[in-house]
Amino acid sequence: MQIFYATYLLLNLFGYTIEWHISNHDLFMFIPGILVFVGSGILTASYYLGDKKNNNILYDEYTALRYYKIAAIGYAVNGIGIFILFSIQDWSNWSFQSANNMIYQIAAFAWLVFGILLTIFSIGDYKEFKNG
Amino acid sequence: MGKHHQNLLNNLEELRKKAGLTQQQLSESAEVSRKSINAIENGIYVPSTVLALKIAKTLGCKVEDLFKLPNN
Numbered sequence: 316m317q318i319f320y321a322t323y324l325l326l327n328l329f330g331y332t333i334e335w336h337i338s339n340h341d342l343f344m345f346i347p348g349i350l351v352f353v354g355s356g357i358l359t360a361s362y363y364l365g366d367k368k369n370n371n372i373l374y375d376e377y378t379a380l381r382y383y384k385i386a387a388i389g390y391a392v393n394g395i396g397i398f399i400l401f402s403i404q405d406w407s408n409w410s411f412q413s414a415n416n417m418i419y420q421i422a423a424f425a426w427l428v429f430g431i432l433l434t435i436f437s438i439g440d441y442k443e444f445k446n447g
Numbered sequence: 448m449g450k451h452h453q454n455l456l457n458n459l460e461e462l463r464k465k466a467g468l469t470q471q472q473l474s475e476s477a478e479v480s481r482k483s484i485n486a487i488e489n490g491i492y493v494p495s496t497v498l499a500l501k502i503a504k505t506l507g508c509k510v511e512d513l514f515k516l517p518n519n
Contacts, residue, residue, distance in 0.1 A: 368475065371475075371478040371479060371480070372474075372479075372480040372481075373480075375478075375479040375480045375483050376479070376483070376494070376495055376498060377479070377480065377482060377483035377486050377492050377494075378480060378482070378483070380492070440482075443482060443485065
């Protein structure tokens with residue numbers, strides 16, 4: 316959702332308008348999406364144009380495997396979570412507001428899962444750094 | 448032989464020390480992170496063929512000197 320908001324804002328900045336009817340918004344809600352855009356751009360540029368020695372450390376095969384594991388665990392847990400979130404909805408009284416709430420629940424759960432996983436892996440990294 | 452992965456015995460730590468290199472120095476020559484070298488030495492990670500060859504080249508030995516299958 317943030318990516319869509321950020322796209323909307325960037326297009327507006329460059330003088331293009333698209334007929335999306337986004338109401339009740341202010342500039343601050345676009346900030347996470349813009350950070351994702353800018354962050355992705357910086358990472359892509361640094362991968363191709365950055366210091367080779369640094370990139371060898373950041374993007375080596377063992378690191379890739381570890382992040383692949385984070386993604387695999389994250390997707391699996393999120394899949395189960397989304398299934399549960401779908402199951403607990405009150406479909407008999409479904410409304411636009413209910414759909415909106417469910418999107419928030421899914422987003423919150425996904426952030427929670429990846430946040431916990433990244434924290435666990437970061438603690439592992441720190442221990443490895445300290446103990447060798 | 449150091450700590451081993453269940454599918455691969457490794458002799459990396461011993462040969463690295465014999466060559467007088469730290470994990471950091473070896474990782475820079477082999478173009479990987481120090482974490483990778485540490486993980487291989489501790490039997491946590493099995494390197495790709497390319498990485499195994501780079502490490503062997505840096506240490507001036509054969510890949511077979513570094514790694515062995517458990518049954519051999």
